[in-house]
């Protein structure tokens with residue numbers, strides 16, 4: 474006769490199975506949760522803003538995907554462009570979504586479409602775009618070849634200011650390519666000769682850029698990434714970005730703003 478499995482054993486067994494499924498899905502999904510992360514107040518730091526907004530100033534931005542620059546900091550990039558700064562945008566992955574099951578995506582097509590959208594959007598702030606072609610959703614900041622490529626691309630752009638994601642004071646929910654591209658950039662920064670590191674998507678802002686008057690253009694730039702943001706989703710994303718810009722603006726008494734954690738770097742290393 475078959476022995477009946479006690480109820481508690483069945484509960485433990487199905488709980489473990491559920492945990493396994495949820496854990497597996499979390500590991501596959503590129504979003505990271507930082508449940509205990511919260512805003513931190515650090516002393517305000519002006520990254521020599523007169524130099525930042527000076528004609529000929531070289532600014533290099535490192536992001537994870539096509540659309541990150543437009544989502545997070547296009548107000549600052551538009552203002553920098555108005556001031557005559559030269560901007561280089563380094564995109565470490567192609568946004569190809571190749572971590573999806575093969576029948577849900579077409580990586581080759583995504584690569585083409587998203588590169589073209591990024592090229593189109595960055596015209597608005599005169600951005601020269603460099604694609605490093607790392608794997609979307611799986612960017613490894615310690616992988617030797619990718620790291621060497623990133624260092625070479627940053628050095629070639631000879632940045633006075635280097636901008637990327639903050640991986641130390643990270644937000645509650647963040648894409649791991651964002652965190653990882655930020656970590657690689659922060660770790661490599663001292664070898665690049667840059668004077669300042671400005672980190673965005675941060676819980677510890679120390680510097681605000683007044684982006685008043687850029688909103689209409691920002692909204693249009695989000696729409697350029699039409700493979701990602703369309704219809705209802707586009708309005709939703711525009712709303713999220715506008716809310717953030719307004720609340721940052723409130724902190725400095727301006728219409729809209731964007732915030733950064735500003736870190737000065739040693740000026741001596743040879744490029």
Ligand SMILES: [Zn+2]
Nearest residue numbers: 537538541648
């Ligand atoms: Zn992204």
